[in-house]
Every structure is written in structure tokens, then in C-alpha cells.
Amino acid sequence: MRLAYYPGCSLDATAIEYGMSTQKMAKLLDIDLWEIPDWSCCGASSAHQTDHLLAISLPARNLAIAEREGLDVLAPCAACYNRMRATEYEVRASAKTRSQVEEALGIPYEAAQSTISVLELLAERYGLDNLATRVTNPLKGMTPACYYGCLLVRPVAVTGFDDPEDPQSMDRIMKTLGASPVDWAFKTECCGAGLGVTQTDICLEMTYQILRNAKEMGADSIVTACPVCHLNLDMRQKAIEKKYQTEFNLPVFYVTELVAIACGAEPPTVGTNRHFVEANTIFRQLPAKAKAMEEAAAQAGKKGKGAAKAKAAKPAAAESEKPATDEDAGLILAQKVYDDESKAAQLAEILTQEPARAAKLAEILEQDKGKALKVADALLAKKAKEKSAGEEGNKA
Amino acid sequence: MGEVVLSAHRESRELVKAIESASRTKTSLCYQCGKCSAGCPVGFAMDYTPRQIIRLLQLGLIKEALQAKSIWICATCDTCSTRCPRGVDIASIMDALRREALKQGKVVKEVSAFNQAFLNSVKRYGRNHEASLVLEYNARIMNPFKNAEQGPMMMAKGKLKILPEFIKGKGEVSRIFEKVKAMGGDHE
Numbered sequence: 121m122r123l124a125y126y127p128g129c130s131l132d133a134t135a136i137e138y139g140m141s142t143q144k145m146a147k148l149l150d151i152d153l154w155e156i157p158d159w160s161c162c163g164a165s166s167a168h169q170t171d172h173l174l175a176i177s178l179p180a181r182n183l184a185i186a187e188r189e190g191l192d193v194l195a196p197c198a199a200c201y202n203r204m205r206a207t208e209y210e211v212r213a214s215a216k217t218r219s220q221v222e223e224a225l226g227i228p229y230e231a232a233q234s235t236i237s238v239l240e241l242l243a244e245r246y247g248l249d250n251l252a253t254r255v256t257n258p259l260k261g262m263t264p265a266c267y268y269g270c271l272l273v274r275p276v277a278v279t280g281f282d283d284p285e286d287p288q289s290m291d292r293i294m295k296t297l298g299a300s301p302v303d304w305a306f307k308t309e310c311c312g313a314g315l316g317v318t319q320t321d322i323c324l325e326m327t328y329q330i331l332r333n334a335k336e337m338g339a340d341s342i343v344t345a346c347p348v349c350h351l352n353l354d355m356r357q358k359a360i361e362k363k364y365q366t367e368f369n370l371p372v373f374y375v376t377e378l379v380a381i382a383c384g385a386e387p388p389t390v391g392t393n394r395h396f397v398e399a400n401t402i403f404r405q406l407p408a409k410a411k412a413m414e415e416a417a418a419q420a421g422k423k424g425k426g427a428a429k430a431k432a433a434k435p436a437a438a439e440s441e442k443p444a445t446d447e448d449a450g451l452i453l454a455q456k457v458y459d460d461e462s463k464a465a466q467l468a469e470i471l472t473q474e475p476a477r478a479a480k481l482a483e484i485l486e487q488d489k490g491k492a493l494k495v496a497d498a499l500l501a502k503k504a505k506e507k508s509a510g511e512e513g514n515k516a
Numbered sequence: 517m518g519e520v521v522l523s524a525h526r527e528s529r530e531l532v533k534a535i536e537s538a539s540r541t542k543t544s545l546c547y548q549c550g551k552c553s554a555g556c557p558v559g560f561a562m563d564y565t566p567r568q569i570i571r572l573l574q575l576g577l578i579k580e581a582l583q584a585k586s587i588w589i590c591a592t593c594d595t596c597s598t599r600c601p602r603g604v605d606i607a608s609i610m611d612a613l614r615r616e617a618l619k620q621g622k623v624v625k626e627v628s629a630f631n632q633a634f635l636n637s638v639k640r641y642g643r644n645h646e647a648s649l650v651l652e653y654n655a656r657i658m659n660p661f662k663n664a665e666q667g668p669m670m671m672a673k674g675k676l677k678i679l680p681e682f683i684k685g686k687g688e689v690s691r692i693f694e695k696v697k698a699m700g701g702d703h704e
Contacts, residue, residue, distance in 0.1 A: 133677060136675055158685045164634070165592060166631040171615070173701055174692070177695075178689070224692055274595070308595075309595075310557045310593030315558075317630055317662075318627050319588075319627075325560070394673045
């Protein structure tokens, strides 16, 4: 697999371990990364708060270089990823925007390629089955809280590869590595990193709530795919502990660090020494933790209908009843709502793209079919309106 | 109770329309359910909640919206837009309001200083250089020691470069800035 690689400014500086571990991971998984020659900054949030055209032209310069090479782009930094996806989205949606961007750049760019995140790379392109075959040091006993933050999953129209409220890709990656990610409530809650320099107190409060929930739910660490989140959760953790008179002691890892470590890399070689919260001891403690977890599970098993067993068995049963793919699930649900085939097909298409809506609709359908019908009608109307608005936008 | 404004001036209405078209959404869709504000992670620090900002725009009270601290507290996390049952893109409205406030010079000094310092670093070197960014930001807000404690911490971990790296294509990048400005852009 060959991808263009856009490190972005953070992976060269404050998130240097994210860059080191991404490259190490790629090597271990035989993924060929071609670093975009002479790449420039994507403009991040400062550009899109200042000027719209500038905000899409700065990422486009880099994307145009990858496009000439005919490669999709891997952008590990969630902020860069988000800005690049937004650029592709806007350039594809409007011919006028495209010509403005091309004028600003002075070179052609048509958004023919796509930018992907590390999560998409692992969970979709590379595949978890494939990843499982590369794991040599499983992270058994580790209970990380998978923290996605805002930029990877929102806006849905721009990112759209995972659920915006309860994403699962990183959790599945962690399970493939042998870890047992915890269930928690702050997966996609914003950490306020954008306010870190200018309005520090607000940002500390937001990050505090995230760390607190992770700790309460039994996490021994946090995993992230965003350099700004990492900076907040790791570098500012000490200041937060001091301000709120508490102790978290939660190491914060980049998803790439853990993949590389599980696939045989020594922790310091992927940059764990550069963290502010000590991040090496946890790996030495894992065998003991894994043993304790196994014993606890065995104990629960002995009790016959032990709570742990019931909990473990339930999702497995639910899984087997699940239709094979999201498309099937969408279509089955849509056919339950509409008898009319063409309407059902239209609805199925929307539901497949938006799993969150599908789940909601299924819930409503169970309680009240009439209401579900109304919701589905509204959904179709909204899509039709968006479509016509999009076409008008193209004409303009 | 203060003054009650019942109808807005035509110019205000037109400005609201411009904000709506820049953010490709309509404030009239909003039925004020408040879901955006219940889920807003920075709602606790805002003077007007996101729902109230939309209400101000519905009433044509654009001046009040542009002066709200909220638009500079919004972290652009997009939770509101994702959850809105009416499909109002509240986060994009916040972005459009920030750009309009910038145009009118109604800004929170810290935020616009940060953005300008960031963009200047990109324009100069082609990439962001944190050390120059913080120095320029501190100069702009006239507080030389803001965030100063983090510099040595980062340097000890090899996370801060003292000197900026210039990319070969930095001319290309600054040309993008010039060109966008010539095409009607808003940056300095």
C-alpha cells in the first residue's frame, strides 16, 4: 500500500512522537509512505476563523502535489485531516469554489484523491484482520479510554467514516491489539485545545472533565489520534491536577505508538520518553494486570450466572443477529418503514451513510410506526432540499 | 428590564442574510429547542448560549451577536451542528460571525492576536514555528511572559525548535496569501 504522507507542523515539533510512531508503524506494517515534498502548513483553525478562501487554499497546495502523484493522503494530525477533508468537500461540491482555489494556487486541483486518518487507514484500508496477524506483543491487561475528540468525527458531511457520538474504529483497533478499551462518556467531547493559549482556564476545565471521566470508568491510559488533544491531556495534566486538587496519572498515547509497540517496537523507539506523564512503566505492569483480569473473569465464570459472564455473552449474541453489512441493515430498516420500493431505497441510502440516524430511527420504529414514518419523510425531504441547494450552489 | 427591540433595521437584516449565506444555513429553521446549548462543551463560559445567538440573529440583533463573547469562546467542535434536529449549522454561523466581527474590528484581542501571529508564521516560513508564534502573540497582547513556563518544558522533550525551518516553496505560500487578499480576502 502506498500513500502520500502529510506530517503537518505538529508532527515535526510538539507531537514529534506521533511522527516517529507513524513512520515506525508504517514500516512494521509494510505501508509505503511518500512524504509530500516541501509540504506547507494547512492553516489550521487560525485560517478558517480569519478567511474562508485562505482556509481551503492552504491545504489545497499540499493536496495538489499528492494529486499530481495520484496518491491518497495520510494526515495523522486530526486538525490537518479535518481541514484537508473540508477542502476536498468544498472543491468537489462547487465548481466556483474549485476555480477560486485554482486561481489562488496558480495550479490545477480537482480533489480527485482523498485524505484519510490513521483510524481509517487501520480500520478500513489496512483492515483489522490484517493488523491482527502483525501483533507480536499483545497489550493484554491494558484498559485504555479511546478518545476521538471533535475533529476526527465532525462535521459528519466532511469526515463521515465513523459515528459522531459513539465512534468505534479506535476501540476496535485497540481490541485487535489485545487491549480492553473502557466504555466511557467523553469519547467525542471537545477538549478545548483551540482555547489553550488564548483562554487557558476554560480549556483546563474541559480537559479536566475528560480526564475525570476516563479515570472513573477504570481507564489506565488514554489513546488519541490528535496532537492538540494530546498536548492538552498530557502536557497540561499536571496543571489540571494542581488546579483541581486531584491525581490522575494517566499516560496519554497516540494510537500509532500502541500499534507499533504491539507489533514489536520498543516503547522508547516510538517516542514514549517524550511524554510529560510517564508512559513506560505501564507496559511492564501489563502481564500482572492481564493475569488479575483473567482470574477475575474465571471467578465470575465459576459463579455460573456471574455478572461478568452475562455481560460478555450478551453482545456476542446481539452481534450474531446483526445483518452482514451496514447497507443490508439500512435496507432492512428502510423496508420496515416504507412499503414503496423507491422510497425505501432512497431512505436506505441515507441510513447507510448515517448510522447514527439509522439507530435512532430503529428506536422510534419500535415504539411508534406512525412517528417513524414522519421522521423518515422529513429525512427524505431534507436530503432532497440539500441536493437542490447543492445544485444551485454549483450554478452560482 | 432593558430596552425591548421589536423590529430590526434593514441593514441588520441584510447582514444576517450575509452571515446565513456565508455559512450556508438558515436561522429561521431554528425552533429554539436548546439541544445545541445543552450539549455545548463551552456553554458554561458563554455570555449568550448558542441557542441565544441564533435567537439574536432571528430577531435581526446582529450588533449584539457580533459583540457577544460567545463567538470567541466557541471551540468549533461542531457538536451543536451535528445534533441540531432542524439541520441548522450553528458552528458555521459562529465562524461567519467571527469573520464578520474581524472585518468590523470587534474582536477579542487574544484570539485575533493568536490567529494573526499563527498566519504570519505560516506566511513567513511556509510552516508554523511555535517559538516565533508565541513571541509574536505575546508582543501583540503585550504580555511577554504568557505561556513562558511551557517553553523550557517542551524544549527539554525535544518538542520545540528554536529556529524556524524555511520550506523551499515559502514564496509559493506567501503568494497564496497575496492572491487571496487580492481576490477580496480578509486577513491582514
